[in-house]
Amino acid sequence: MPKTPSAPSRRSFLASTAVAAAATAGGVPLLAACGSGGNGGGGGGGEGRVSEEQAAQILPTYRASEVAVDPDIPSVDGSVPGYHRYIEVDDLGVTVPEAKGSGGELSAMTPLWGTPPRAGNEYWTTMDERVGLTVNWQTQDGNTYGEKLGTVLAGSDIPDLVCVPGWELRGQIPRAIEQRFADLGPYLSGDAVLDYPNLAAIPTPAWQASIFGGALRGLPMPQPVIGAVVPFYREDVFEANGWTPPGSLDEFLAFAKDITSARNRVWACDDFKWAAFIYFGVLPSRPQYWRREGDTLVHRYEEDAYLEALEWSRKLFDAGVVHPDSVAAQGDANSRFAAGETLMIAQGEGVWHGLVSEQVTGGNPDFRMNAMDFFSHDGGDPVIWAGNGSGIWTFINRNLSEDRIRDALELANLCAAPYGTYENRLRNYGIERTHYTVEDGVPVRTDQGTVEVQPETYVFIASPEAAVAHPDQPRVVEDKCAWHQRQMPHVREPLFYGRQIQEPDRFANLSDAFEDLEDDVTRGRASISDMQNAVAEWRRNGGDELREWYLELLEDEA
The missing domain is CATH 3.40.190.10 (Periplasmic binding protein-like II)
Incomplete structure (x- = not known):
């Protein structure tokens, strides 16, 4: 996305708190991904290059969620599905029946458009208990996030998890991603991802766009094929x-x-x-x-x-x-x-x-x-x-131990729970009767929920497959899905669709x-x-x- 006040705003690019954007799972050809290599560039035979065959070995296995509910408005030609009915808490599916985290701590840096809640608030504490670890959030002003991101990645004190929006993939940021963050292939490639069912249910195009420097490094926030503008x-x-x-x-x-x-x-x-x-x-x-x-x-x-x-x-x-x-x-x-x-x-x-x-x-x-x-x-x-399957990623510090990387993946698995699950409701609204009440079949935030529940933090760690889910505004769901369906026949894939290409440093600016x-x-x-x-x-x-x-x-x- 562009970087001027007149361009569509960063926040406007994001799906709202009840939405997780993604491309559909099937029908997209697998393309090679390129990164910078030992030759100083992303092509020409450098180690960051991967062939189509190699990419197939890197990508996680796709397995649809067994607990996700059927949409009220199904996808048509790759458009996003829609949900406009409210599901009672007792009817929600469960994807994380027990906390699997080690009980340790992780630091996470993400953008936030709004006022950060106080540390130790009930929303964050409940999310921590659900995954089994403590997240120390280092949220940064979304309007100036790029400036902070560049400074952090150039230094030595890098948080355990760092969100990098696609509009910041400029200058030395792509190179820093390759040098600073872990290869997640050993944990997620192929059937290894099945240890994290919600991550396995993220469509392949989102993972395809998460290959940086010849390795699977990004945890994706999937996005629709269209909708950035x-x-x-x-x-x-x-x-x-x-x-x-x-x-x-x-x-x-x-x-x-x-x-x-x-x-x-x-x-x-x-x-x-x-x-x-x-x-x-x-x-x-x-x-x-x-x-x-x-x-x-x-x-x-x-x-x-x-x-x-x-x-x-x-x-x-x-x-x-x-x-x-x-x-x-x-x-x-x-x-x-x-x-x-x-x-x-x-x-x-x-x-x-x-x-x-x-x-x-x-x-x-x-x-x-x-x-x-x-x-x-x-x-x-x-x-x-067509836009790539993901436009925002969170990366894991390469200096973390295997156990702490797995903790980070457990957190991502919680965050990627699809619509119709308890974990998705918890992420987006918090605790019923504490952070929201149900009025006329729709969730309404309480004063405490308005202050504490900032799901943007968790959305950036990882998100599920695209859905337009607004039980409070069913007409928005209908209008948005209809618009997507009308535009999809006109969508074309550009030449390097689905790829992250690390250009040589001499072209960075x-x-x-x-x-x-x-x-x-x-x-x-x-x-x-x-x-x-x-x-x-x-x-x-x-x-x-x-x-x-x-x-x-x-x-x-x-």
Whole structure:
């Protein structure tokens, strides 16, 4: 994910507390994974390279959960399934009938958007007792997590477990993952994973994306095939005015001009750059940013569609239909949308349930939001590039003993319990009548639950297969599942789908300047010519060499 205030927020990228996102288990080809090796790069025969055959030996055996409940809305063509019924505690399955931890302690560093609860609170204590160990949480502000992560990984005092979001896989972070964290293959590859049934039920694509440096290192937080960027609209406002969502970019711009009224503090949208990339079919970010063209590869920066997406985004800013705070890259896009100051936003789908719940329970019961279908820039069918099976991982310190690594895996096994199990309910809501009560068939947090239950901590350790599970907001479940189902026929796998590729260190910062320049272009502070010049400079400074490196990688695997 991008790293600017105008991009979809980190929290919006995450599934909400009742959701564990993942790709589906079957139908995805097994691809080789690459990492840095002794030759200083992830390809060209370095030890970090693994062939398709080797990857098959590394990956855990998949075994579906025996206690997971059937979804209310089944998966279609790989879309996420949905659950909107509440299951009473006595009817929940149990995946961790006894604590298997050694009784020791583990330190864990994860991002947190919110106020950390006090140490020793009843929620954390209950989770500790369930797994049989004590977790000392070192939560960090999610908004500045990357800065802390870089500092920690460069030092000698590394926590036992460290979460690394995919949007931080830049610079020296991939190299640090290989050097600092344990190879989990001896514990999880093949049938070894069956000692941890909930981890075994994580679909193969999520594990496939967890191979770093030629070894299985990451505990995945699986993610859906799509949903990192979703174009939302205020459905309640649209219906009240008889509006329908636009179906082409020309319609979008004309419609945005019509509904913007700066005098009434209403603007059509926030920054739509990330959605524009999808409208124009722009290749996604690393490592899938290449496509074949004859005997060579073309990078996303070199695509006409990349420039066209930026140019269209600039038209929105030039037309004055983007909220001024978004122009200045300040404030909170979700708050502006909830307040009706903007009527369309491009965010991660994780905001969907949270915003609806906040508004409906906070005095705005008529609030409704929905997702617009993607379309091609000309109004035809879109090309939606599939995301890898996981985009966030937790890694285990390689200096831990075997017994403590197994403790960490027992914790991960608890965290990955699927919907319909007691452990999943405990992780997401805490203890009934202490952290939540059941009102009209849905869980409602108590004051103590609001303060103590921060499931983001445990979600990052490991998560189960994707599910949209909101018994408190059944319409959100229906809308979200329907949107996924409508988009899936347009999903395509990019060239390096499903892979973690460690590029040589000399390319680590090659693309650092582009995201800021993109925002400068869309806001009129730089021109398309400036971007074209930057691409030419990128090629001279290593882009062409990087292209050859990827071509050699493909030739070696042919």
